[in-house]
Amino acid sequence: MAGKAAPRIAFFAVRYLFELARLLYLSLSSIVWEKRRGSALVNRLMLQQVYFTAVQALPLTLFVAVTFGGLVMIQASVQLPRFGMREVEEITGLVLFRELAPLVVALIVIARSANAIVVEIGNMQVNGEIRALEILGINLERFIVLPRLIGVVTSVLLLSVSFCAAAYWGGFWLAEFSGYLESNFVLARLTAVFNLDLFRNLIVRCFAFGIVISLVACHHGFRVKVSPTEVPQQATRGVISALSLSFVINFAVSLGV
Amino acid sequence: MAGEPLVRDASFDIGRGEAVALVPFIHEDPSPLLDVLAGLFSPESGEISWNGISSRDIEQSSPGARYRLEREVRLEVGYVTPAASLFHNQTLFDNIALPLRYHLDLDEDEVCSRVEDAIRGLRLEGQALRRPSEVPRSIRRRAELARALVLDPALLVVDSPYLDGDRTAAQALGSYLEERLGSGGLALVAVVEDPARIRGLFTRALLVDGGELKECRGAAGCSLSEAVERRMQRGTENDNAKENT
Numbered sequence: 428m429a430g431k432a433a434p435r436i437a438f439f440a441v442r443y444l445f446e447l448a449r450l451l452y453l454s455l456s457s458i459v460w461e462k463r464r465g466s467a468l469v470n471r472l473m474l475q476q477v478y479f480t481a482v483q484a485l486p487l488t489l490f491v492a493v494t495f496g497g498l499v500m501i502q503a504s505v506q507l508p509r510f511g512m513r514e515v516e517e518i519t520g521l522v523l524f525r526e527l528a529p530l531v532v533a534l535i536v537i538a539r540s541a542n543a544i545v546v547e548i549g550n551m552q553v554n555g556e557i558r559a560l561e562i563l564g565i566n567l568e569r570f571i572v573l574p575r576l577i578g579v580v581t582s583v584l585l586l587s588v589s590f591c592a593a594a595y596w597g598g599f600w601l602a603e604f605s606g607y608l609e610s611n612f613v614l615a616r617l618t619a620v621f622n623l624d625l626f627r628n629l630i631v632r633c634f635a636f637g638i639v640i641s642l643v644a645c646h647h648g649f650r651v652k653v654s655p656t657e658v659p660q661q662a663t664r665g666v667i668s669a670l671s672l673s674f675v676i677n678f679a680v681s682l683g684v
Numbered sequence: 685m686a687g688e689p690l691v692r693d694a695s696f697d698i699g700r701g702e703a704v705a706l707v708p709f710i711h712e713d714p715s716p717l718l719d720v721l722a723g724l725f726s727p728e729s730g731e732i733s734w735n736g737i738s739s740r741d742i743e744q745s746s747p748g749a750r751y752r753l754e755r756e757v758r759l760e761v762g763y764v765t766p767a768a769s770l771f772h773n774q775t776l777f778d779n780i781a782l783p784l785r786y787h788l789d790l791d792e793d794e795v796c797s798r799v800e801d802a803i804r805g806l807r808l809e810g811q812a813l814r815r816p817s818e819v820p821r822s823i824r825r826r827a828e829l830a831r832a833l834v835l836d837p838a839l840l841v842v843d844s845p846y847l848d849g850d851r852t853a854a855q856a857l858g859s860y861l862e863e864r865l866g867s868g869g870l871a872l873v874a875v876v877e878d879p880a881r882i883r884g885l886f887t888r889a890l891l892v893d894g895g896e897l898k899e900c901r902g903a904a905g906c907s908l909s910e911a912v913e914r915r916m917q918r919g920t921e922n923d924n925a926k927e928n929t
Contacts (some may be wrong), residue, residue, distance in 0.1 A: 460751055465786040552769075559768035562724070563783045563831070564758025570786070 443668075447642045450568070454576055457569035465565070469574050476578025480540040481585045488535055489597070491589040491649035495531065496598015497605065499523050504602075506609025515612060520620025523598075528590045530677050531585070536583055537669045540671065541644040542576055545665040546642035557649075562585035572645045579644075580637030587633050628680070635676045643669040691864040694897040695730075695798035696890065699837065701865050703872040705886040711816040714875050714892045715765070715843060721873055722763035722841045723754070734760050759787060762832030769828070775810040775829045777803070783835050800831040805860040828856060830860045834862070858885050 503519040514519065548571060551557050559566055595617065602608040647665030651657040698704055708714045709835050723734060726764045732739045734757050742753045770779045782800045784790060791800075806826040816824050832840060840861075862868040862885060878887070891898040 460748075463789070468782075468785055554772060555767050555769040556771050558765075560770070562722070562758070562763050562765070562768045563786070564755050565783070565786050 437489065447639070447646060450572060450642050450646055451576075451638065453568040456573040457573060461566050463571045463580075465569060465591035469569060472574035473571070473581075476540075477582050477585075478577050479543070479600055480536060480579055481582035484535055484586060485589060486531060488586050489593045491531060491535065492528075492593035493597035495527060496523060496594030497601035498598075498604040499527070499594075499599055500612060501605065501607045503674065504612040505607070508609070508611065511617075516614075516616035517620055519612075520617050520625075523594055524591045525625055525628050526677070526681065528594065528681055529587045529629060529636060530673065532583055532586045532590050532633075533673045533677075534670070535638040536579065536586070537639055537666055537673065541640050541669045542662050542666055544641070544644035545648045545662040546658055548645060549651035549661055550626045550648065550655075552651045553655050553658065562677060568578050572641075575645060576638065576641045578651055579641035582635040583640070584630070587629060591629070632677065632680050635680060636673055639672045639676060640669050643672065646655055654657070696840070696897070696899065698871045698873060700871050701868045702888065703861070703874070703886045705874060705876045705889045706892055706893045707876060707889050714799070715767075716767065716871075718763070718841050718843055718875060718893070721839075722761050723757040726838055759835055760838045762835070762837035762840045764828050764832045764841070770824055770831070772816050775813050775815055776808065776819070776823075779816070779827055780812075780830045780834055783831065787835065798834055799830075802834050805863070806830050806857065826857065833870075836869065838869070839871045839873065842872070854887075861885060 499522060500519055503522075505517050507515045507518060548557075553569075557567065557571075560570060599608075599614050599617070602612075644665050646666070647661040650661050696704075706714050706717070716725070720727050720732065723732075723739070726732075726743060727740050737753055737757055737760070742750055742757070747752060750781055770776070771782070774782070781795050784795045784798060799812075802811060806829060806832065808823065808826055811819055811823050811827075816827070819827075829842070860868075861872060865872060865885075872885075874886075885917055888899065
């Protein structure tokens with residue numbers, strides 16, 4: 428039974444990825460097809476997306492960063508020496524800034540923005556607004572997908588950098604203040620983790636997460652056809668798909684970069 | 685599209701300044717025909733042209749040329765249908781201004797001037813800064829018409845609820861359209877279930893009946909009133925046939 432299901436699952440997975448890739452191609456190629464048409468509107472939508480996704484999520488992100496950072500530093504300073512590890516700050520830095528920061532930010536963005544994008548586009552479908560855009564000759568990929576794509580990628584990058592900064596400073600001082608941070612943990616050694624390799628890794632993950640989250644959300648929004656009851660169904664599917672793909676990307680990038 | 689063809693072997697021209705009423709008989713839904721006239725779908729056979737842009741040329745063009753031609757058609761044809769609504773998170777003013785801001789590189793003063801002309805023409809003063817959910821349906825319909833007309837299309841295609849609405853809306857729309865038709869810049873095709881509502885506006889009527897499109901011109905002896913009478917008579921015949929079965 429598993430043998431029969433696997434090819435079907437693989438087929439649907441490949442088709443799904445193909446649909447996302449097609450949406451990415453159409454969005455980016457709309458820059459060529461449409462040139463400057465509607466650029467003021469698209470830029471305004473993009474800035475709105477950055478405001479909703481990054482600026483409004485900043486307090487939550489900083490809070491999570493400080494608590495995560497403090498927790499990881501405390502646990503690393505206490506546990507790692509027991510196993511004979513001396514490079515406590517280096518391991519902490521790699522785990523916190525390379526692995527956790529972009530992934531936690533992606534989870535926050537999926538929970539807040541991916542859901543909202545699916546609902547917004549889904550409601551536009553049900554209300555006939557998407558049809559109106561088509562009738563008015565407005566390119567859907569340029570007007571709806573592209574500003575969200577650029578906005579979400581920019582937001583994930585900004586939030587990840589903020590997360591790293593907050594975890595570095597806030598996490599350290601929270602851990603220090605709690606009294607649980609061992610004296611062997613030196614902030615200066617943690618600073619040494621920040622090198623070109625780390626930034627490159629961070630940027631690759633942020634771009635990948637941002638592109639996947641925005642495309643998945645837009646794709647599921649467009650899948651809503653006529654009924655309002657489809658909107659929460661597609662929102663749930665969109666969130667699950669975005670989460671799954673984010674974990675897969677994280678794994679792949681960790682192995683490859 | 686699946687099912688019986690809505691119209692077969694139809695051939696007609698619509699010139700600038702003409703207003704054509706599509707009068708459907710009872711149980712006929714001419715919306716798919718409007719979609720074809722508006723350039724959203726190609727006819728199953730034959731050809732349709734809008735200001736020299738032919739559907740056949742579009743189909744046979746390269747992807748880039750097809751994209752440009754389809755967009756030109758979208759700019760030449762204004763289409764108003766209940767399936768395409770206003771944007772609920774924007775004011776009526778921003779809704780009407782959207783096609784101008786997207787397609788034309790105008791400064792905001794010029795955009796405001798054109799939108800205000802449309803607002804005055806369709807008697808939407810005082811409503812422009814409201815959102816669609818805050819105004820009655822008749823106001824929303826006039827705003828949709830304004831949005832379709834703001835780019836000065838060559839052809840306006842209108843579905844029935846917009847012209848069969850309340851008397852104030854019909855009068856406002858009728859006088860505005862007369863002005864645009866009179867200047868020779870616009871052609872109008874509208875589904876009208878009761879052409880008497882906009883008496884004087886339409887120059888021709890096309891009856892949609894059982895897959896045929898029958899032309900009625902005032903001079904050829906089939907007036908709009910006769911079109912309405914035939915429609916009502918046919919409706920009565922259909923109802924009697926159902927009772928007898």
